[in-house]
Amino acid sequence: MAKQQVRKAETQKSLLSAASRSFRSKGYAGVGVDGIARAAGATSGAFYSHLGSKDGAFLAALELGLDEVIETVPDYQRRYNSNWPEAFARYYLGSTHRRDLACGCAMTALSPDVVRSNDETRELYEHKMKTIAELIAKGLEGESDDEKLNKAWAFLSILIGALMTSRAMASEDQADAVASAAFTSAMTAVGHE
Incomplete structure (x- = not known):
């Protein structure tokens, strides 16, 4: 009985992780239930059993991703004290983060799909984003x-918009230029000029 519960929890965690990576890298329309299940090493039946529906998987992935930011902001504030906005913005707009669509920030990756989602998803998004803004x-x-x-x-709006814009650029030089300009604006927005 205990092994079965552990296996069930591991399957759920694997499915949620696969959904999160898939939605961040491909968008809501770019991935289906079968693709998420396959990425998790599970069946479509397991997907429905654990996440209910594609919308349910997106909601869970969104919550997971925004909770990551909720944990990260106070960590930066503790580690970098008054210089935390600069450290956070440098990471956020950095080339490593820009290139990592699957594990990059949910605020940037999932916001466009939230715009087209249902009320429950938008309400969760609003609640989590308000929490993030209050922590900042x-x-x-x-x-x-x-x-x-x-x-x-x-600060948030500049970073999210700049990350999205820089990711869309064809050349790394132009992506760097967007990130650099946004970094300066983000620092000005929080009074770190």
């Missing part, structure tokens, strides 16, 4: 909480 705001200086939150939203 806690690590910023400002006259008021509202000012810090506005800075956080600007």
